[in-house]
Amino acid sequence: MWLIGCICVVLLGGKLISVKAYHAHLAPLPDLSNHSGMVLGLSEMINLLAPKTLAILVLKETKIDKIDRLTVMIHHHNIPTCIFNNQDEYFQYIGNNLKKSLETTSLLFCHPEEMLGELIDRRLAHRLSLYIFYWGARKAPTNLDRSLMREPLRVAVITNPRKNIFRIFYNQAKPNNRGELLSANWFDGNDMTFQKVPLLPTPTTVYKNFEGRVFTIPVIHKPPWHFVTYRKVNESSLNETDVDQLELSANGTDNEQLEVFEVTGGRDHNLIQLIAHRMNFSFKYVDQEDRIQGTAVGPPENAIFTGALGMLQRREVDLFLGDVAVTWERMQAVEFSFFTLADSAAFVTHAPRKLSEALALVRPFQVAVWPLVLLTIMMSGPILYMIIAMPYRLEDWARGTMARRRRFKVQRGSAFYHMQYIQEMNYGTLPGGAEIAGTPRHPSLDRCIWYTINVYLRQSATIPYNGHVSRFFSILLWLCATYVLGDVYSAQLTSQLARPAREGPIDTLGKLEVFMERDGYQLLVERQSAFQAALVNSTGILQRLYRITQRQSHNESYLVSSVEEGIRILVDNSKRAVFGGRETLYFNTKRYGAHRFQLSEKLYTRYSAVAVQFGSPFLDSLNEVIMRLFEAGIIEKITIAEYERMFGSQLGQFGDESAKTTKPESFETEGGKSKKSTESNEKLQPMNLRMLQGAFLALACGHSLGVLTLVLENKTKCIQISFGWIKAWLHRIGLIFCKLGKVVWRSWRRLHNDD
DSSP: OHHHHHHHHHHTHHHHHHHHHHHTTTOOOOOGGGHHHHHHHHHHHHHHHOOSOEEEEOOTTSOHHHHHHHHHHHHHTTOOEEEESOHHHHHHHHHHHHHTTOOEEEEEOSOGGGTHHHHHHTTOOOTTEEEEEOSOOSSOOSSSOGGGGOTTOEEEEEEEEETTEEEEEETTSSTTOOOOOEEEEEEETTTTEESSSSSSOOHHHHTTOOTTEEEEEEEOOBTTTBEEEEEEEOGGGOOHHHHSSEEEEOOSSSSOEEEEEEEEEOHHHHHHHHHHHHHTEEEEEEEOSSOSOOOEESOGGGOEEOHHHHHHHTTSOSEEOSSOBOOHHHHTTSEEOSOSEEEEEEEEEEOOOBOOGGGTTTOSSOTTTHHHHHHHHHHHHHHHHHHHHHHHHHHHHHHTOGGGOOOOOOOOSTTHHHHHHHHHHHTTBOTTSOBOTTOOSSOOHHHHHHHHHHHHTTOOOOOSOOOHHHHHHHHHHHHIIIIIIIHHHHHHHHHHHHSOOBOOOOOSHHHHHHHHHHTOOEEEEETTSHHHHHHHHOOTHHHHHHHHHHHHOSSSTTEESOHHHHHHHHHHOSSEEEEEEHHHHHHHHHHHOGGGEEEOOOOOEEEEOOEEOTTOTTHHHHHHHHHHHHHTTHHHHHHHHHHHHHHTSOGGGSSOHHHHHSOOOOEEEETTEEEEOOOGGGSOOOOOGGGGHHHHHHHHHHHHHHHHHHHHHHHHHHHHHHHHHHHHHHHHHHHHHHHHHHHHHHHHHHHHHHO
16 A cells, blocks of 8 residues: 555656645645545535536646546436536636526636636626635635625635535625625534535525615616706815715816706606615615716627616616616626516607698598599599480491581571570570470580589589480489588588698608608607617618618717707707607606607517616516516506606706706696696687688689689680781782782783883
8 A cells, every 4th residue: 555655646746746836825735534525525515506507627736536526426416517627618618608598506626716807807707607616725715805706706615624524605695795705504524414404595585685785876867767956066065965976077167066966756766765675775876977878889799888887887886777778789788677667669759730721622531532533523424425425326327327427516696695505504405395406416525514513513403315324324423422522521521620630640650751751850869778779770661760860960960868858859840750768758748748749659669677787696686576566566656656746746847957948738736636738729619710711712713713714705805806807907908909909000001002
């Protein structure tokens, strides 16, 4: 045995020397006689922990035979294991499991100082990953940097103070987030007992009660979720509350002023108070420099966020809530709780305006109906003529007498207008059944057209032909004109005059695209919000809208600081559309008068939740509380209560000074209850002459056309008379010249004969 030991020392001498040199400043090496107790204790602790997957990292300085015996005993407990001797491969394995949301427990045979920095830098600190360190130390390391072991990193350290006695230290044994290793459990290998079960306290148990822990939460003024007022004060007038809530801002002067803020209310402010009371923690608000939620900068896999989400990504704050939409890009940097609001994306434009009442006569039918109505009226006369004249045409064609067609010839003379009047009144038939000489056997085309026009205009008219087919067709025309066109048109016209018509609402993205292309509408969106990211990164119609917006805007003028600012711009300029959350848009439109705005249809569903640090250990406890509040209807109740409180009070006291300048919707108080005054233009209004101005305009157009026709007829008659007089005088002058020519010719011949 002594010879075998010498040979082992010779073969492993270099390694043993290196182990001694490495552990000289850390902890003494475990005794070789205690190998069985170490293997047994670690295997029992791993078995009690019952991990889904165990990753073992073995460094070169660790004795391999101990690992072999340990893995054999762990496999007896049916626990899958992976053994690594390369740190890069191990880190890659942990990272892949985190991307797949797989829980991983790691047993590291090294000192924590060797690994903590790498774990933090590689962003492997997560509630799904537990790192157990064992290097045979008898005492827990006290010189570790506590900042490296703060949340969300989960670290457990196993020490061996006495033979077969193991002590477990845990950095998340308390919810204070101080990064200190506290004793969590004991294992006695002599009688195989633990101090408590389970081996480590579960996160839901630890973070069920935060024991007065103070959370730091960024806040942004965004009604109705948070109402924040900002004011500038001098340093001498600061109180104790303002000292913690101030921001140094350079205003371009020599004296710097302190800007403090105060949260005066909001739905999410009330919600975080309920959660804080339930989980026993307190919170303080901090101001964000840009006062925006934040957007991703850089590639999606390594995106860096700005704004409040950037503070949460850098672990400068603990929570962030306030209408924070859940998106894929944001989930790569932070994590979200159970949703606190299921909202839809929408846009708001100006309310449909009243249309001109001068066109009320032609508005009852839509544009697609009027061409068909006019075509029916125009085709009725020719169809009636074809029904009446076709038998005679066929008879003449059959007999070969097409050349003997009779034509109605009007005799011009002194009785021309008298006969025309008689024919129009009797349609070619004289009283007593006698026919007018020269009339055809069937009426002409103009008579049929004139008859159908009289029927559609509800005027008295005589059927131009006594045939049964023509009578049946005339009855159909009368029914169509009376019950279809007449009654429907009258009903529609009455409703249009009783409730003035309005233009079509802009409630879909297709209509908004048309108005942006045709009328120059501009789309506004909150700066660095989830809706800006959706507009920039989407495809289809949203991408086309973004391209139109890029062409129209200069220096990103389509971006606004908040939805409230966009609504105020929309009030001043109606050729705008604000894109955002439907709940937020609805609230702001109610503040400034819902009758002024048109809210679009639901575009897509989006969810808002509480944002926490990536891998936060108390996310499950937070989800449990929020789900209970949601199932009990408390979240919906506080939302409705916030709306009622805001609508029933003076809304101008909330928000910044610019919001106070815009008067909100008027309210009347009656018996201590708020009562919204109804706008007069939303009621049914009695008819008046101003509403019938279109009829007078049509009558004026008819009179003007009649006067113009009369003037043209008179002018034409005068021209005809003038042409007759000129023709007569020209004829006379011609005769005179002819006579003079004859006289000259005779005189010339006489003189020529005399010569």
